[in-house]
Amino acid sequence: MIKRVIPLGAIFFFFVLVMLNGYAFGASAEENYQFYCAQCHGVKGKGDGPNATETQPVSPRDHTNTKEMKKLTDEDIINVIKSGGAATSKSTLMPPFGKTLTEKEIQELKDYLRKLCKC
């Protein structure tokens, strides 16, 4: 019994920390990226997250590909994060985050992506 209680307590504690961090101090762009984007776009932004499988018709954008990322304006990036692939004539596999993230968080994610692609 004890064995089950300890990990649950630890998990609960972890979530409290994550929530405190998110609400009280505001999550950084990198934290938001790792939380919301990395499962598809990869921890380092290379488009190779665990959800990006070969059976998918399109791969998530490799955010470290300077040449491809250069083609996107700041507005394009903000738009696709806010409204998702469907709204921007891209794959619907790219979900919309306009209701999940604030305007400021989306702006900061855009800046974070610009750092990844060095463009």
Ligand code: HEC
């Ligand atoms: C469920 C998987 C998934 C998640 C989660 C996801 N994306 Fe994507 N994303 C994709 C796919 C697939 C594409 C490629 C769409 C295409 O090229 O048609 C894409 C494309 C993009 C593009 C390029 C769009 C373009 O016009 O070329 C940007 C920028 C982007 N994602 C940012 C993000 C950010 C920032 C997050 C987290 C807030 C995120 N994505 C979360 C799957 C995902």
